[in-house]
Amino acid sequence: MITRSEAIACTLSEITDELVVVANGMISREAFTHHDREANFYMIGSMGLACPIGLGVATAQPHRRVVVLDGDGNVLMNMGTLAMVGELHPANLVHIVFDNEVYGSTGGQRSISDHVRLDKIAGAAGYAQVVRLESTEALRPTVADMLKQDGPSFLLVKVGPENVSGIARVSYPPEIITERFMRAASNQ
Amino acid sequence: MVTSDEFYKFLKAKGINFFTGVPDSTFKEVFRLLEQDVATTYIPAVSEDVAIGLAVGGRLGGQFPMVLMQNSGLGVSINALASLATLYKVPILLMIGWRGYQGKDAPEHLIMGESMLNLLQDIGVPYEVLEAESVYDDTERAIAQMETHSIPVALIIRKGILA
Numbered sequence: 001m002i003t004r005s006e007a008i009a010c011t012l013s014e015i016t017d018e019l020v021v022v023a024n025g026m027i028s029r030e031a032f033t034h035h036d037r038e039a040n041f042y043m044i045g046s047m048g049l050a051c052p053i054g055l056g057v058a059t060a061q062p063h064r065r066v067v068v069l070d071g072d073g074n075v076l077m078n079m080g081t082l083a084m085v086g087e088l089h090p091a092n093l094v095h096i097v098f099d100n101e102v103y104g105s106t107g108g109q110r111s112i113s114d115h116v117r118l119d120k121i122a123g124a125a126g127y128a129q130v131v132r133l134e135s136t137e138a139l140r141p142t143v144a145d146m147l148k149q150d151g152p153s154f155l156l157v158k159v160g161p162e163n164v165s166g167i168a169r170v171s172y173p174p175e176i177i178t179e180r181f182m183r184a185a186s187n188q
Numbered sequence: 189m190v191t192s193d194e195f196y197k198f199l200k201a202k203g204i205n206f207f208t209g210v211p212d213s214t215f216k217e218v219f220r221l222l223e224q225d226v227a228t229t230y231i232p233a234v235s236e237d238v239a240i241g242l243a244v245g246g247r248l249g250g251q252f253p254m255v256l257m258q259n260s261g262l263g264v265s266i267n268a269l270a271s272l273a274t275l276y277k278v279p280i281l282l283m284i285g286w287r288g289y290q291g292k293d294a295p296e297h298l299i300m301g302e303s304m305l306n307l308l309q310d311i312g313v314p315y316e317v318l319e320a321e322s323v324y325d326d327t328e329r330a331i332a333q334m335e336t337h338s339i340p341v342a343l344i345i346r347k348g349i350l351a
Contacts, residue, residue: 021245041248045271049241052233053272056245056253059229060206064249080234088231175277175338178248185249 002136004098004159005167008069009034010136011096011157014143018065018094019057019185023050023074025105026163027098031069032170039184042170042177048077051095055081058090061185065092065147072099072113079121086126091150095127096143102161122154129153189351190323192217198324199254202331204281205229206246208239209256214285214347218256236261240268240340243280254281259288259304260297269340270311279334282313282342289346308342315342320349 008027012020012035021041022028028042041057043050054068075082075097085093101114119132128151131142139157146153172180190198196218208231211219222230229251233239236257243253257265262284273280287293288301308315314337316330327343334341 019249043272045275046237046241046268049237049244049268049272052238052241053245053248055231056206056208056242056247057249058245059231059242060246060249060251078235078238081238084231084234084238174275178276178278181248182250 001158001160002139003162003164004100004104005030005034005164007098007136007139007157007159010139011069011143014140014147015067018067018147019061019181020067020069021050021054021057022069023047023071025071026167027069027071028170029167033167037184038180041181042172044170044174048074050074051081051085052078054093054095055085055088055090057185058093059088062090062092064185065094066090067094067096067147070095070097071104072097072101072118073103073111075118076111076113076116082122082125082127085152089126089128090152091128093152094146094155095122095152096155096157098157098159100159100161104161104163108161119154119156122156127152127154132156132158134158189320191351193221195323195350196221198327200228202327203252204254206243206251206253207231207256208233208242208246208253209283210236210239210258210261212256212258212285212287214258214287214345215256215283215350217350236265237268240265240273240280244273244276244278247278247280254283256283258285259300262304262307263300266307266311269313273340274312277338278340279338280340281331281334282340284342284344286317286344286346305344313340313342315344317344317346318349323349
């Protein structure tokens, strides 16, 4: 099984000018380590709110593509947000969930996503496209396709539970993350 | 006395163009106006912390957001305010209905009614308790404070303040 770190690196290698909101914990740290850019918003606290933030950006900037890099624990914490995405139906939102079935940043305690099909819930909530991947070959082409197609799109990527070593903490102070992202968002 | 309709027009004239939140009966007329106003973004949220997340996203995307909620929702929002909106210096305006004011309300509102202002102070969110005779001035002051410090600021509204 692919590591989350590799899956995040692969996903970000397809990114060009999209605005990217990244969930807290190892997901932000890995995105920062592999592909730091001004248009990445690293959410270091407020677990569960990556998708609401992304949905807010997508509503405010309907002509920009917005990508949310999320985790299973984050999605489970605020599952009602999936319903809001289904109802608002933003064509420019791509929601990618790296599902390792554990809380990876706090010691690997189990989440419940081994028994809950988050992809089916997203489909029932009204996402326009839903894809579930359990192997790596299709990851890049699927991401590339979702960045072009009308959404909202939901990609669930099953990843391994381990954390790889050598992943730095996000070094920017939070208000600098805000400034950088707003600058990137205002550059059309 | 300022009507809900006049107050809503005032908020829009101040540049607020991205509304979200969870309803409260204290200003239910404002929600009716939001639902009718197809020209303005209003996103009904499933919970108040989600509304804070949406508003932060709206601000990052260049809009001027407002989050409406009952003070029960402040309890749900504490972490979103502390570890997102305040920490990241994202200015958003909150409009919070003060249920449980002076202990006169249903039992589920009494503890939050008593604690609300202290909670806001403890997490560093300034507030203005709106008075009927100075609704516009109170709101102007809140917006100025929000912009000067680039943080969330709350308007506290009691029953009967808006006609």
